[in-house]
Amino acid sequence: MQIYVIEPGDTVFEIARDFDVPEGLLIDSNEIEDPEHLVVGQTLVIPIWGSYYFVDVGDTLESISAETGVSVEQIIRLNALEDPGFLDVGTRLYLPQVPREVIDVAAYVDLNITGPRTVEEIDNVGEHLTYLNIFSYEMNPDGTLRQINDEEAIQAALANDVYPIMVITNLEDGQFSQDLATTVLQSDELQNVLLQETLAIMEARGYAGVDFDLEYLGEINREQYNEFLRRAVELFNPLGYSVSTALAPKYYPDQPGILYEGHDYEAQGQIVDYIYFMTYEWGWSGGPPRPVAPINEVRRVIEYAASVVPNDKIMMGIPLYGYDWTLPYEPGGPFARSLSPQRALEIAREYGVEIEYDEDAQAPFFTYIDEDGNSHIVWFEDARSIQAKFDLVKELGLRGFYYWVLGRDFPQNWLLIEDNFIVRKKV
Secondary structure (H helix, E strand, O other), X not given: OEEEEOOOOOOHHHHHHHHOOOHHHHHHHHOOOOOOXXXXXXXXXXXXXXXXXXXXOOOOHHHHHHHHOOOHHHHHHHHOOOOOOOOXXXXXEEEOOOOOEEEEEEEEEEHHHHHHHHHHHHHHHHHHOOEEEEEEEEEOOOOOEOOOOOHHHHHHHHHOOOEEEEEEEOEEOOEEOHHHHHHHHXXXXXXXXXXXXXXXXXXXXXXXXXXXXXXXXXXXXXXXXXXXXXXXXXXXXXXXXXXXXXXXXXXOOOOOOHHHHOOOHHHHHXXXXXXXXXXXXXXXXXXXOOXXXXXXXXXXXXXXXXXXXXXXXXXXXXXXXXEEEEEOOOOOOXXXXXXXXXXXXXXHHHOOOOOEEEOOOOEEEEEEEOOOOXXXXXXXXXXXXXXXXXXXXXXXXOOEEEEEOOOOOOHHHHHHHHHHEEEOOOO
């Protein structure tokens, strides 16, 4: 498949013609809502196996080979070039599909977000997933877990050959609670209650493993959390259940802050089966406008993680959303509005603005002025930003990646998974 960026004057008909794909397929694959009004800077994924290269001024077969990684001999053979030493500008050359790696792909589903659409959301993307992390069982101060209505989500996962994963959090009244985590982690008795109840739920409901998403632990709980995870692995692994954790994005081991101090990358890399690294929320709803997952920051976290955690245990986080900030940003002011990549495109089209692209962050953005005269900036994800993240996964040889969170429309993302990877499925 190939990523194309809309330029002034482009039409769906011309793009389909240039890439030799049916116009309807191009529209349906990208779920283009208004084919007559494309947005300059919008990306389309061209649904073909392999890609096309259009010869530019000064190109030679040798330079094209160096740029694309396809041998000169392959280019000549695949395109039946009779005079390889002469290339007309604009000539379309077909390039073969690159080999695809087998990886794990996971996605969190928050039942409070998807609600009655949960099964539909899982069915829509289940073919692209290895794990479905069902969010979440919240721990109580007595070590028990608050029950959730997860039966339909579990069955939908299994129907799509996806491993359902039970997520446990220290959420209390919608916020991660250090006090709650401390109460449980500092008590062997309460840990036993939590572990036994987790086991009972996994056995009864058909979960394949457990993911501990305990956040804002602080230094006081660092070693206690590591020891708790050792106990969990010792209990669950022999019974065939996986144990994973979700960790905050850190650049170095002793990074200060309550969010980071309780998460020990190196120790957990030795203890658990694999780790979900939360490489998103640099731009967050209550903070100043910036990309949600800038690739330069994501790389810093994952490169540090890979220095202390085996690469085959690293799952890199990818957001399925962006934010719309009202300007000027003021600390403590209104929170940014969360939106899907598809909704971001709709807003850009509605206000007739172009989409720009930050090359350092590998992230798209645009600005607009609403009907009340308020200025806005929107940072979101598109095919280019997702491909940059996929390239990082391949470059570092990671176990795979995961998404937070299902329920946001982003058809291009799923097309690019199919183009880049073979997703490991439940056996």
